[in-house]
Amino acid sequence: IAGITQAPTSQILAAGRRMTLRCTQDMRHNAMYWYRQDLGLGLRLIHYSNTAGTTGKGEVPDGYSVSRANTDDFPLTLASAVPSQTSVYFCASSKQNAGAGNNEQFFGPGTRLTVL
Amino acid sequence: SQQGEEDPQALSIQEGENATMNCSYKTSINNLQWYRQNSGRGLVHLILIRSNEREKHSGRLRVTLDTSKKSSSLLITASRAADTASYFCATGSGGSNYKLTFGKGTLLTVNP
Numbered sequence: 751i752a753g754i755t756q757a758p759t760s761q762i763l764a765a766g767r768r769m770t771l772r773c774t775q776d777m778r779h780n781a782m783y784w785y786r787q788d789l790g791l792g793l794r795l796i797h798y799s800n801t802a803g804t805t806g807k808g809e810v811p812d813g814y815s816v817s818r819a820n821t822d823d824f825p826l827t828l829a830s831a832v833p834s835q836t837s838v839y840f841c842a843s844s845k846q847n848a849g850a851g852n853n854e855q856f857f858g859p860g861t862r863l864t865v866l
Numbered sequence: 867s868q869q870g871e872e873d874p875q876a877l878s879i880q881e882g883e884n885a886t887m888n889c890s891y892k893t894s895i896n897n898l899q900w901y902r903q904n905s906g907r908g909l910v911h912l913i914l915i916r917s918n919e920r921e922k923h924s925g926r927l928r929v930t931l932d933t934s935k936k937s938s939s940l941l942i943t944a945s946r947a948a949d950t951a952s953y954f955c956a957t958g959s960g961g962s963n964y965k966l967t968f969g970k971g972t973l974l975t976v977n978p
Contacts, residue, residue, distance in 0.1 A: 754908075781964065792954070792970035793909075808965070840908055846964050853964035854899060855956075857908030 752776060754858035756841050762864045763831050771826040771861050773841030781846040782824040783855065784808075784816060786837040793840070799824055800846065831865045838862050870898075870955040870969035878975040885942045887972040889955030890935075896958050898931055899966065900940050903952045912940075912953075947978045 757772045775782065784796040785808075795808030799818040813835060815827045824843075828835055842855040873888045889898070897916045901909040915922045915931045915938065922929045928941040942949055952973050956966040 783965075785968075790970070793968040795965060795967075798965060842909075844964060853897070853958050853966065854911040854914055855901075855909075855966060856911070859908050860906075 754841055754843055754856055756839075756858040756861050758861060759859070760862040760864075762866065763828075765832055765865055766830050769828045769831055769863070771828075771839055771841075771863070773824045773826070773858060774822050775824075775841075775843045775856070776822065777843060777845075777856065778821060779843035779845050779856070780821070781844045781853075782818065783842045783844075784814070784824070784826045785840045785842065786810065786835075787840060787860075788837050796826065796839075831863075833865045836863060836865045870957050870967060872953070872955055872969045872972040874972060875970070876973045876975070878977065879945060881945060881947055881976055881978050883945055883976075885945050885949070885974055885976070887940045887953050887974070889938045889940070889969055891938075891955075891957050892936065893957075893959065895933075898929075898938050899956045899958065900927075900929060900938075901954045901956060901968075903954065903971070905951075909954065942974075945974075945976045947976050950974060950976045 754775045783798045785793045797816040841858040900912045952971040954971045
């Protein structure tokens with residue numbers, strides 16, 4: 751694989767169910783991010799990870815959790831899905847070399863999630 | 867909360883014309899980036915301009931940055947139908963995590 755992959759491509763989920771969105775990158779990037787994109791609201795950061803073993807909260811973290819056990823994988827979990835979590839979810843990564851100022855992000859293709 | 871705000875929200879032009887999109891932001895930045903998103907796809911990085919730069923070119927793209935006005939513009943020259951997409955600005959404010967804050971985007975339609 752080259753770049754970032756996300757799985758599944760789309761999912762319809764009953765409210766109250768648990769769901770994990772998967773994200774894997776093969777670029778050995780330090781930082782990874784999860785965004786949700788909603789019409790009229792643009793991209794909003796859910797959680798991020800600067801490096802393996804660390805995570806942080808973004809703008810809209812409630813109802814979501816993440817883990818970063820290794821460099822390549824950054825799964826996003828919805829413990830108990832609610833209809834307001836219907837959205838398109840994008841995973842991204844960046845090199846994030848400290849001091850380089852080059853923090854361009856590379857995005858996955860997205861997961862379209864519908865919670866009924 | 868959005869740091870960058872694009873203007874206009876939507877822009878429709880004819881093939882061959884130039885397209886200009888603007889971005890305003892609120893706080894000091896280390897760099898500003900522009901991304902493109904085709905319908906149903908992920909965002910793709912176009913260009914990055916650092917806070918000490920005023921203008922940058924990449925192919926048919928020209929980006930300007932005015933830190934005194936906290937604004938940037940993206941110019942696409944000689945537009946093509948394939949340029950039809952949403953364009954987002956994103957600001958990076960440094961620190962230890964290099965998080966980006968994205969605007970809501972400009973939807974550009976280039977009519978053949």
